[in-house]
Amino acid sequence: MLRIEKVYKTFNPGTINEKRVLKGLSLHLNPSDFVTVIGGNGAGKSTTLNMIAGVHVPDAGNIILDGVDITGMPEYERAKYLGRVFQDPMMGTAANMEIQENLALAFRRGEKRGLRWGISKEEKIKYTEALKILDLGLETRLTSKVGLLSGGQRQALTLLMATLQRPKLLLLDEHTAALDPKTANKVLEITEHIVESNKLTALMVTHNMKNAIQYGNRLIMMHEGKIIYDVSGEEKKNLKVADLLAKFESASGGEFANDRMILS
Numbered sequence: 001m002l003r004i005e006k007v008y009k010t011f012n013p014g015t016i017n018e019k020r021v022l023k024g025l026s027l028h029l030n031p032s033d034f035v036t037v038i039g040g041n042g043a044g045k046s047t048t049l050n051m052i053a054g055v056h057v058p059d060a061g062n063i064i065l066d067g068v069d070i071t072g073m074p075e076y077e078r079a080k081y082l083g084r085v086f087q088d089p090m091m092g093t094a095a096n097m098e099i100q101e102n103l104a105l106a107f108r109r110g111e112k113r114g115l116r117w118g119i120s121k122e123e124k125i126k127y128t129e130a131l132k133i134l135d136l137g138l139e140t141r142l143t144s145k146v147g148l149l150s151g152g153q154r155q156a157l158t159l160l161m162a163t164l165q166r167p168k169l170l171l172l173d174e175h176t177a178a179l180d181p182k183t184a185n186k187v188l189e190i191t192e193h194i195v196e197s198n199k200l201t202a203l204m205v206t207h208n209m210k211n212a213i214q215y216g217n218r219l220i221m222m223h224e225g226k227i228i229y230d231v232s233g234e235e236k237k238n239l240k241v242a243d244l245l246a247k248f249e250s251a252s253g254g255e256f257a258n259d260r261m262i263l264s
Contacts, residue, residue, distance in 0.1 A: 001201040002029040002052070002169055007061030009047060009225075021047045023225035025061070029169075029203065034195050036212040037205045038244070039222035045205045048222070049171045052203070054078050066168050083162030083200075085155070085175040092158030095147030099138060099157065102146055103127045106161035130160055134190055152183035156190050163194050170195065172204040176211075188215060209241045221248060 009022040021044050029035060039045050050056045052063060054075030063071045070078050085092055093102050104119050107126075119127075124142060131139035134156045138149075146154060155175060163170060172191065176184035192215055195202045206212050212219050219236050221229035221244065229247050231239065 001031045001033070001066055002027070002203075003062070003064040004028075004048070004052070005062045005064070007051060007058045007063065009044075009051065009056060009059055013059075021225055022051070022058075025226060027220070027227060029201055031201055032199045033218055034192075034200075034202045034216035035204065035218045035220060036216045037203060037220050037222060038207070038209060038212045042224075043222040044225040045222055046173055049084075049173050049203065049205060052169070053082060053084060053171060080165075081168045082171060083165075083167035083169070084171040085158050085162050085173070087174040087177050089151040089155040089158065089178060092161065093146045093154050095145065097146060098143050099131070099146055099149075100124060100127050100142040102157065102161060103130070103164065106164045130164065133193065134160060150183075152179050152187060155179060155183075155187050159187065159191060159194065163198060163200065166198055166200065168201065170200050170202040172202060172206075174205050174207060177207060191215070209244050213237075213239045213241070213244070223248070 004025055004027040007022050007025045008020075010018060010020045012018050019042075021042070025044065025048065027048075037045050037048070047056065051058055052065075054070070054073060054077075058071060061071070062069055065078070065081055068081075070081070094105070097105075100119055100123075104123060104127075107123070127142060128139045131142075136153055136156060138144075138153065138157065146157065149157065155178075159175070175191075176187050179187060188211060191202075191204070194200070202216070204216065213236065217236070218230070218232035219239070220227050220231075229244075
């Protein structure tokens with residue numbers, strides 16, 4: 001479903017602030033893979049997601065999504081193939097619009113816009129059924145302004161919006177990092193349910209090693225712009241946080257220096 005082939009990216013080349021972020025990164029995802037991504041600060045995790053989304057253009061290498069080379073495709077064009085949820089719960093929704101209006105925007109993404117106004121009865125039924133999946137009571141609040149929702153409710157709604165059209169690839173960029181632990185666990189459970197029930201291919205960056213082990217069928221660890229560990233199946237299920245720390249030290253030749261991840 002996704003092939004990243006020898007991708008390089010350097011920011012501010014030729015200046016005192018030059019930073020080589022990705023150094024020949026290669027990654028292949030099969031359909032329905034749910035891959036968690038961990039790594040220290042500056043490992044290239046978010047840059048990888050931004051490359052796939054089209055926010056940044058690679059200096060070299062190719063990005064192929066479901067057989068289509070999207071390396072040079074503008075961000076707005078590839079958006080119809082991708083779903084994305086950011087760390088900030090406020091980024092994925094329009095606060096001054098109703099829940100049903102936000103869902104309508106997501107549902108009609110990629111369609112040509114006409115003069116038709118309003119949301120049909122059929123759409124309302126569809127959105128009500130979709131909201132029931134979240135188990136947050138939002139199905140009875142279709143006309144509520146999204147700005148009145150809690151951070152967790154907004155993030156769950158953003159997740160639903162990102163997957164309403166069943167994207168070819170779902171990108172999750174530390175999408176629970178800004179939530180309290182209880183709410184984060186709820187959103188992760190919803191994430192797992194949506195990904196598995198829709199057989200989506202997903203790439204989830206997380207700072208939480210326990211979550212990286214618990215969720216998904218595959219885990220990759222990044223360090224200095226490269227993948228240094230790739231594990232799946234039973235081996236992944238049997239991992240412990242101590243195992244990940246040991247793997248990092250063995251592969252990178254140094255200690256894991258990210259307090260937020262270790263404390264999580």
